[in-house]
Amino acid sequence: MSSAGNDVEKPVIRVAFVDFWRRFQPENDVLYHALAARFEVVIDTVRPDYLFFSCFGRAHIHPRYEKTVKIFFTGENLVPDFNDCDYGIGFQEITFGERYLRFSPFAANDTALVLDEPAVDPDARANREKFCNFIFSNRDADPIRDRFFQTLSARKPVDSLGRHLNNSSDLQDYRSPASRSQQKIEVQSRYRFSIAFENSTAPGYTTEKIADALAAGTVPIYWGNPLIGKEFNPARIINAHDFADLDTLCDHVLEVDADRARLRDIAAAPVFLPEQKTIQDNRADLEQFLADIVAQGPVDARRLPDYGRGAILRRKKRRLFRRP
Numbered sequence: 281m282s283s284a285g286n287d288v289e290k291p292v293i294r295v296a297f298v299d300f301w302r303r304f305q306p307e308n309d310v311l312y313h314a315l316a317a318r319f320e321v322v323i324d325t326v327r328p329d330y331l332f333f334s335c336f337g338r339a340h341i342h343p344r345y346e347k348t349v350k351i352f353f354t355g356e357n358l359v360p361d362f363n364d365c366d367y368g369i370g371f372q373e374i375t376f377g378e379r380y381l382r383f384s385p386f387a388a389n390d391t392a393l394v395l396d397e398p399a400v401d402p403d404a405r406a407n408r409e410k411f412c413n414f415i416f417s418n419r420d421a422d423p424i425r426d427r428f429f430q431t432l433s434a435r436k437p438v439d440s441l442g443r444h445l446n447n448s449s450d451l452q453d454y455r456s457p458a459s460r461s462q463q464k465i466e467v468q469s470r471y472r473f474s475i476a477f478e479n480s481t482a483p484g485y486t487t488e489k490i491a492d493a494l495a496a497g498t499v500p501i502y503w504g505n506p507l508i509g510k511e512f513n514p515a516r517i518i519n520a521h522d523f524a525d526l527d528t529l530c531d532h533v534l535e536v537d538a539d540r541a542r543l544r545d546i547a548a549a550p551v552f553l554p555e556q557k558t559i560q561d562n563r564a565d566l567e568q569f570l571a572d573i574v575a576q577g578p579v580d581a582r583r584l585p586d587y588g589r590g591a592i593l594r595r596k597k598r599r600l601f602r603r604p
Contacts, residue, residue, distance in 0.1 A: 292320040293574055296328035296345075299337035310388040311353060314567040319574060329578035333365075340364070341597045349573065349581045355385035355487060357480045363590050364597075366583040367573060369566070371484045373507075379583055381569040382484070384511060386491035387562035391461045394495050395551045395559055402548035405472070405497045406540050411436055412473040412501075412533075415464055417443040424503060424526075425477040431526045435534060438475065441467060461492065468496035472537060477520070478504025486511050499546050501533060511556065516549040 295315065297306045306312045306323060311332055315321050331348045333340035335358055340350060352365035360368025362379060369381045386392055414429045429445060432438055439448045450467055468474050474493035478485060486505045490512065493500035502508055503520035518536070523529040536543050552558050557565075573581050585591055 290318065290320040291574075292322060293330060294322045294324040294328045295330045295332060296323065296325045296348075297332045298325070298339040299333040299335065301334070301336050310390075310563065310566065311570070314563065314570050315574075317567050318571050330574065330581075338597075341594070341600075343598050346594075346598070347582070349578055350584070351570075351573065355388060357478075357482050357485050363584075363593065366581065367569075369569070371486065372482075373484045378572065381565065383566050383569075384557070384562050385485075385487045386511075387559045387566075389461060389488045389491060391465055391495050392488065392491040392559050395491060400497070402544050405547035406544035408470060408472045408498075410439065410471040411537065412438045412475065413468055413471045413498075414438050414440045414445070414475045415442040415468070416440075416445075418479055419444050421477070421479040422481065425475075425479075428477065428501075428503070428520070428526050428529070429475060432475070432530050432533065435530055436537075439471075461488070465492055465496045468493060468498055471496075471498050472543065473518075473533065474498040474500050476500040476502045476504075480504070481506065483507050490517065494551050497547065499536070499543065501529070512551055513549055513553050513556070516546060516551055518546075 293315065297304065297309070297311070312321060326344065328345075328348055331340060331345050331350045332353055333350065334352070335354050335356055341364075349367075350365045351367045351369065352360045353369045354360065355371070358370065359372055359374070360370050360380065362368060362376060367379050367381075368376070369383050371382060371385055373382060374380060412432065416425065426445065429438060429440065439450065440446050441448050441450055474496065476490040476493045478487060478489060481504050483506055486508060489504070490500045490502050490508070494512070494516065499516075499518060501518045501520065505511065506521045508514075508517065508519055508521070518529075518533060520529050523532065536546065584594070
């Protein structure tokens with residue numbers, strides 16, 4: 281990612297981050313770092329020029345932000361509502377002029393940066409002691425995830441290390457937010473395979489689940505984004521979408537596991553093909569998208585109309601904000 285020279289004074293911008301997930305820390309987030317590469321970022325929750333918001337609250341409709349440039353960001357399976365935001369950042373393969381950026385959710389996690397590096401010792405990866413892990417805490421995901429875990433476990437035991445369906449204590453501090461990703465990857469690195477099923481399925485919806493598995497050097501058994509082959513090298517993963525049913529998928533996993541030369545070939549394959557975007561490519565796109573917004577200034581960058589039906593609907597939402 282590019283950055284301004286140390287001897288160049290960066291322009292100052294005032295921003296706020298609201299409605300993000302619990303324990304969100306702006307200074308540690310990919311959005312903040314993309315801005316800080318070119319600007320001096322001042323956090324101002326009262327009178328920001330640019331408001332970043334997500335889907336975990338409704339503070340973004342507070343009257344104080346009525347004239348603020350609003351930029352929606354989500355890594356969830358949601359589509360930005362351009363009646364509520366000037367700009368949107370999401371995973372959907374949609375086009376909305378200069379108001380939208382497709383940004384792969386997996387690229388937001390710093391632990392994914394190792395995916396840009398070449399494979400290390402594929403022989404060791406193929407000969408790891410442990411078979412397969414399952415690390416999840418969300419019980420409300422698509423039922424296919426639990427069904428696959430149970431189907432594969434009936435054929436060969438799978439270690440469930442998260443809070444959901446837990447059968448192992450190997451990941452004791454999984455609830456610690458400061459070290460969660462690193463600990464998860466360290467534990468996954470003991471395994472030959474990782475179940476990397478998303479919470480739900482949608483074209484383009486690719487989260488940290490597969491990125492963590494790849495960063496750990498395991499072979500991900502993936503379900504979620506049916507277009508996952510556009511994001512990662514298909515030869516580096518086992519794609520559940522390629523199989524007619526879960527039993528057939530299990531047959532394939534066990535066949536690969538029994539053939540260590542075949543497993544080694546998968547583990548040795550590059551994560552990205554030459555035509556695919558790396559983590560750094562995604563982050564460079566994000567940096568440029570935000571720089572283009574800020575370059576217009578906080579008045580000219582606004583895209584939401586002050587009049588008409590859209591403005592009326594937003595006023596109604598602001599009135600609801602005042603209600604208990």
